[in-house]
Amino acid sequence: MTSEPSTALATSCPECGAAVPGGREACQRLFDEVLAKEFGDYRYARMHRLTVDVYSLQHPVEYMRSAKSYAAHLTGMYAALEEGGAAETNRAVQQWLNGPNVFPRPDDPAPRQRGMLTILHVHGAGDPEDHVRRVREWAVSTWEAWRGYHHLARHWVEEATATRPAD
16 A cells, blocks of 8 residues: 655655745744854855845745845846956945936746756855855756846846946
């Protein structure tokens, strides 16, 4: 006689696909635990912005509702992975987003598959160096899944940096 797997064991996050008992709520708890580690230890903290941007791109229903939050997370990934984490790009985008700019959120706001790695990959890090490595791997995987949106991120970064007032 074969038994059916338990519903709790078979659940996964509907947004990122993480195989976690408890689905979306359990996925959020893992993210919260990673954030607590980043807030609690400066050796983990340097990855905080990228951690938030990656998780947001994997969970756009909750974290990318408005056009401005969508642009902030997409351009944050662009700056981190295409420009080596350019702080000046992030500052320019932040100023641009805080301005009067009005732009639509894309009609097709996210790819169906959002990366081969999930928060589970980062949650399993054993030390700060492993954490940094895993966040970067997770980011690359997620960014690749969003390749159809790279042009939009680049466009917004170009617009933000072109309109940035001189310091």
